[in-house]
Amino acid sequence: MTKHPANTLSLVADIGGTNTRVALADGVELLPDTVRRYSNAKFAGLESVLRQFVSDEGDVDCKGACVAVAGPVRDGVGTMTNLDWAIDKDTLRRATRAEHVAILNDLQAQGHALGYVPEENITHIINDAPVPSPNAVRLVIGVGTGFNAAPVFETEGGRLVAPAECGHANLPIRNEHELALCKFVETAHGFPAVEDVLSGRGLERVYLFLGTEEGDIREKSAADIMASVEAGDDPRAEETARLFAKILGTVAGNLSLFNLPFGGVFLVGGVARAITPHLDRLGFSDAFRDKGRFAGFMKNFSVSAIEDDFAALTGCASHLRNVMS
Structure with missing residues (x-):
């Protein structure tokens, strides 16, 4: 039987x-x-x-x-x-x-x-955007072993989720410190990709980069970095998370301008889940909306994290x- x-x-x-x-x-x-x-x-x-x-x-x-x-x-x-x-x-x-x-x-x-994840498994990070229309575009951003994103469209023929490999695009640079980080991470593959920073191994590279700058080179796993952020027992881990969060905000903001997800941005993946409780104090929201004369326009986009395995x-x-x- x-x-x-x-x-x-x-x-x-x-x-x-x-x-x-x-x-x-x-x-x-x-x-x-x-x-x-x-x-x-x-x-x-x-x-x-x-x-x-x-x-x-x-x-x-x-x-x-x-x-x-x-x-x-x-x-x-x-x-x-x-x-x-x-x-x-x-x-x-x-x-x-x-x-x-x-x-x-x-x-x-x-x-x-999206739409089938229980509300209790969704954490709201930026939640002051206008109420979206039912067919508004949404965007999922994955931060875990790697990095990627995909826009979600509601069409007459059903839902369309467009594939992408945006984790392998160039890492954005806003200042001299980020330029130095780009030069540091590009030694891995000869190219400074978004995924080289915004991923689990990327978090580890940021930690190593900051130590190299200070002349105190130490390695730490992504899990241990986030554990130290939770415990508050390692200032370098805190600085690592802050730099990571700001770059994540910049990249998520860029992707939002590319796709106009008035239905919301949704972060997924193990690293995203680990850092979500700290994003507000680490400067994610400010970096997300730091788009010059379009800073006000960025208030159209909500950001949430999905915590559903x-x-x-x-x-x-x-x-x-x-x-x-």
Whole structure:
């Protein structure tokens, strides 16, 4: 006897560099008891992970399957930066036997989750913008292992979340100190990208940069930096977080002018969640609105943080429901 009804549920997966989370969904509702995490190092590829999940769930027969990948997706093929796996629609069909399959960039999945994240999992950072129209553009910005953003459009044909790889654009420079930071981080790849600062490893580079400037070179992990910010036991960690928050504000403000998200800006990702409680006092809001004569215009955009580990899975389920309806 199977655990689930045949050809009724959807399989959704969020593929990270280290782990893959997989679950079943009934429409846009995740089935919490089915959420499973698999270590990528133990599997040869995505197909074997999904086959294991299908087996673990009683050989479930899914009507649809959608995966979110941490990397660019083009023509139905996902490419991951830190994982050498083939991620394409044929792989999904073979592994899940689903009739409908889709591959999304992880930020696209986050965009498709908007509107389905419980209010208690949303923290408001800048909340004095005018009430938006129902179809206003929204923007998700991911700050975690890497950096990316995706605009969310509501169209007559349904929701469209446009893919991007803006974490690899040039880091903005406002002053001599930020120029020095750019020169410091560009030694890693020969190019000062946004992601080289606004990410977990970026936080670590900022800490090392400040120590290098002071002639007191010490390294610290991103988790330890944020722990010190919480405890208030390391002035350099506090300075690191302040510089990080201001650059995040500048970049988020730039992206807002590019996309005009009158429906709000939403920060997602582990680093975003860690620094959100401190953004107000660290100068994020001032940096976000520091756009010269357009400073007043920036008040049109609210900023919130999503603290939901399963948002990408929910987004995959939402996208599948739209394409199958």
